[in-house]
Amino acid sequence: MSTNVPTDPAASPAGRHQVVIAETGESFACASAETALNALSRSGRKGIPVGCRGGGCGVCKVQVLTGEFRTRPMSRCHVSEADEARREVLACCIYPESDVQLRVVGKMQKAIFRKP
Numbered sequence: 615m616s617t618n619v620p621t622d623p624a625a626s627p628a629g630r631h632q633v634v635i636a637e638t639g640e641s642f643a644c645a646s647a648e649t650a651l652n653a654l655s656r657s658g659r660k661g662i663p664v665g666c667r668g669g670g671c672g673v674c675k676v677q678v679l680t681g682e683f684r685t686r687p688m689s690r691c692h693v694s695e696a697d698e699a700r701r702e703v704l705a706c707c708i709y710p711e712s713d714v715q716l717r718v719v720g721k722m723q724k725a726i727f728r729k730p
């Protein structure tokens with residue numbers, strides 16, 4: 615389960631995990647000190663919606679299907695308590711603590727399902 619711990623990513627323990635997009639099977643390396651969105655955007659995949667990177671715009675919403683992660687605060691405008699209970703969170707606000715499998719939701723779907 616996730617924890618909602620404001621954190622300094624630079625102070626996070628070392629470690630690398632895989633972020634897997636369930637719908638496509640694509641996998642990206644992600645250090646535990648970086649957000650899942652950072653790993654996705656670093657992958658070179660075009661069209662990953664990177665907005666505010668701070669939990670305020672909501673373009674990077676995903677559902678974490680498996681794996682552990684911690685979060686930093688997210689706007690309730692974009693992630694309700696019910697969303698969070700379903701593990702629907704903002705990729706820019708989660709730090710994987712194990713390999714995680716994500717399902718993209720919302721605006722990110724357009725980029726993920728676009729043909730290269």
Ligand code: FES
Pocket residue numbers: 651663664665666667668669670671672673674675704705706707
């Ligand atoms: S990039 Fe704005 S909420 Fe994630």
